[in-house]
Amino acid sequence: MKNKADVIIIGAGISGLVCALESLRQGKKVIILDAQSRERAGGLARVAFGGMALIDTPEQKSKGIRDSAEIAFNDWCSFAEFGLKDHWPKQWAKYYTENSISEIYEYVKSLGLKFLPAVNWVERGLYTPGNSLPRYHILWGASLRLVTQLIKQLAEYENNLLTYQFQCRATKLIKTADSIIGCCATNKQHQEVEYYAEAVVVASGGFTGNLDKVRQEWPEDWGEPQAGLLNGTHPSNDGKMHDCVEDIGGQTSNMHNMWNYAAGIPNPNADFENHGLSLIPPRSAIWIDNKGHRIGPEPLVSSFDTMHMCRQINRLQIPHSWQIMNRRIALKELAISGSEHNTAIRDRQFITMLKEVLLGNKKLVDKMLRESDHFIQADKLEDLVPKMNNLTPNSPVSFDALKNTLDRFDQVVSRKESLWNDDQLRRIMSIRKWGTDKLRACYPKPIQGGTPLIAIKLNLITRKCLGGIKTDLSCRVLNMAEQPIKGLYAIGEASGFGGGGTNGKRSLEGTFLSGCILTARQAARSI
Numbered sequence: 001m002k003n004k005a006d007v008i009i010i011g012a013g014i015s016g017l018v019c020a021l022e023s024l025r026q027g028k029k030v031i032i033l034d035a036q037s038r039e040r041a042g043g044l045a046r047v048a049f050g051g052m053a054l055i056d057t058p059e060q061k062s063k064g065i066r067d068s069a070e071i072a073f074n075d076w077c078s079f080a081e082f083g084l085k086d087h088w089p090k091q092w093a094k095y096y097t098e099n100s101i102s103e104i105y106e107y108v109k110s111l112g113l114k115f116l117p118a119v120n121w122v123e124r125g126l127y128t129p130g131n132s133l134p135r136y137h138i139l140w141g142a143s144l145r146l147v148t149q150l151i152k153q154l155a156e157y158e159n160n161l162l163t164y165q166f167q168c169r170a171t172k173l174i175k176t177a178d179s180i181i182g183c184c185a186t187n188k189q190h191q192e193v194e195y196y197a198e199a200v201v202v203a204s205g206g207f208t209g210n211l212d213k214v215r216q217e218w219p220e221d222w223g224e225p226q227a228g229l230l231n232g233t234h235p236s237n238d239g240k241m242h243d244c245v246e247d248i249g250g251q252t253s254n255m256h257n258m259w260n261y262a263a264g265i266p267n268p269n270a271d272f273e274n275h276g277l278s279l280i281p282p283r284s285a286i287w288i289d290n291k292g293h294r295i296g297p298e299p300l301v302s303s304f305d306t307m308h309m310c311r312q313i314n315r316l317q318i319p320h321s322w323q324i325m326n327r328r329i330a331l332k333e334l335a336i337s338g339s340e341h342n343t344a345i346r347d348r349q350f351i352t353m354l355k356e357v358l359l360g361n362k363k364l365v366d367k368m369l370r371e372s373d374h375f376i377q378a379d380k381l382e383d384l385v386p387k388m389n390n391l392t393p394n395s396p397v398s399f400d401a402l403k404n405t406l407d408r409f410d411q412v413v414s415r416k417e418s419l420w421n422d423d424q425l426r427r428i429m430s431i432r433k434w435g436t437d438k439l440r441a442c443y444p445k446p447i448q449g450g451t452p453l454i455a456i457k458l459n460l461i462t463r464k465c466l467g468g469i470k471t472d473l474s475c476r477v478l479n480m481a482e483q484p485i486k487g488l489y490a491i492g493e494a495s496g497f498g499g500g501g502t503n504g505k506r507s508l509e510g511t512f513l514s515g516c517i518l519t520a521r522q523a524a525r526s527i
């Protein structure tokens with residue numbers, strides 16, 4: 001029968017593709033359904049950057065970093081702040097930290113990919129300790145290359161053990177008295193079809209592409225979600241499969257834990273409503289509220305605690321924030337998350353990448369100034385502020401407030417280094433001590449001393465779901481009594497990267513693509 005297989009995988013993102021390949025290698029017959037077209041196979045990994053948190057790698061060792069599963073697990077638990085009900089999320093964290101080399105690093109290498117030799121130090125922690133060591137590794141070729149390699153390997157099984165059904169949306173899980181035996185779907189021709197298998201794997205990603213659901217799950221202690229919230233994923237990440245799992249008695253958990261970012265702008269080449277780009281916010285820029293006051297008491301500097309930063313901004317209940325910098329800072333520090341704006345890495349152009357790092361990313365800064373009305377440039381503050389206020393007439397920046405903010409900062413930074421007394425400067429100087437990060441953090445100088453000045457209008461942007469469908473270590477979906485539901489599995493972002501929320505409240509960063517690989521391989525093994 002055409003619609004019958006050993007395994008049905010709902011979602012052809014990175015987790016679905018890995019699970020399919022590993023199941024096919026065991027000789028299983030697989031059907032992959034995806035709501036999108038074939039060109040989008042790979043899901044978010046097509047556009048992701050390719051950063052991965054890995055522990056005790058040769059790249060770390062060559063930099064003199066002595067990491068271990070134990071150190072990483074402690075860092076992970078500190079940042080996650082697991083609750084009493086987080087037994088399985090914690091088990092997954094342990095499994096990740098103990099097996100990142102064999103399950104992720106070596107797997108990726110076996111597919112013909114390499115990591116850049118540099119190891120970055122992200123999410124160091126602010127008031128809550130984070131990564132006590134650098135462990136953020138970057139895939140050469142970005143995750144798009146990982147997708148391409150997987151699709152190539154999967155092609156060997158097509159017309160034989162593997163069937164793809166693109167533009168085919170799963171709408172319901174089919175349940176007998178004690179197990180899941182398949183799913184209903186709407187196919188390309190808008191017909192209702194049924195697929196049957198011994199095992200159904202939900203690999204449908206998170207729900208952060210559905211802003212209504214994001215608002216519904218928004219953490220209560222953050223205040224109302226910012227009105228201009230942007231969509232940092234894709235509308236197909238709508239969370240409908242989470243609902244389907246709940247409909248048959250499956251459990252979801254930690255849905256209010258989300259990994260949003262603080263520096264979103266509308267995508268000038270938007271593919272869908274509210275489509276945003278997530279900037280890597282320059283650390284030397286001054287982050288101000290909508291009126292022109294520096295946000296505090298602790299200044300906002302990325303690389304320490306992304307969740308804290310988003311919460312701090314959201315709690316201000318302001319319509320947007322701004323970053324103020326000069327061109328020198330923008331050239332060295334501005335970046336945009338994802339492969340689309342990191343083409344030198346995606347296309348493996350080593351010399352171009354080196355030039356961008358050493359000489360500044362002029363191409364990116366000029367492109368944004370040209371294409372995005374959220375990027376504003378002027379030689380003098382007197383000209384910058386009116387331009388900013390043209391963009392936000394209902395919420396104008398006060399020239400005096402902004403001038404005062406910048407003057408105070410510039411006054412401090414104009415003194416000799418031993419007289420610097422500012423938390424942002426302390427953190428920049430600490431960042432600059434780690435060689436790789438120094439390349440992307442300017443030596444502090446007065447902001448108004450370098451022209452032109454640049455202002456960027458920012459909104460919060462959604463990205464990853466930290467919570468999701470609750471699973472055990474075999475990726476079996478658990479019911480409300482914490483018992484596995486026969487025949488039903490969940491992997492990748494749909495499962496909160498394992499257990500329904502293995503990152504807890506915060507990720508050490510780069511635990512997502514890797515978490516997809518980890519859970520997908522484990523599911524294929526246990527089916």
Ligand SMILES: Cc1cc2nc3c(=O)[nH]c(=O)nc-3n(C[C@H](O)[C@H](O)[C@H](O)COP(=O)(O)OP(=O)(O)OC[C@H]3O[C@@H](n4cnc5c(N)ncnc54)[C@H](O)[C@@H]3O)c2cc1C
Nearest residue numbers: 011013015035043044049050051170205338492493512513
């Ligand atoms: C710009 C960007 C940069 C990123 N950078 C990084 C990074 O550097 N490091 C990192 O670790 N992570 C990163 N991420 C996150 C990472 O890419 C995702 O967490 C990961 O790719 C999720 O994979 P997935 O397979 O679980 O889900 P997805 O990639 O979301 O795939 C799910 C698939 O399921 C399909 N689907 C959904 N519902 C249905 C349905 N009902 N029926 C059929 N099909 C359905 C969707 O069409 C989609 O193709 C980034 C994300 C973005 C957007």
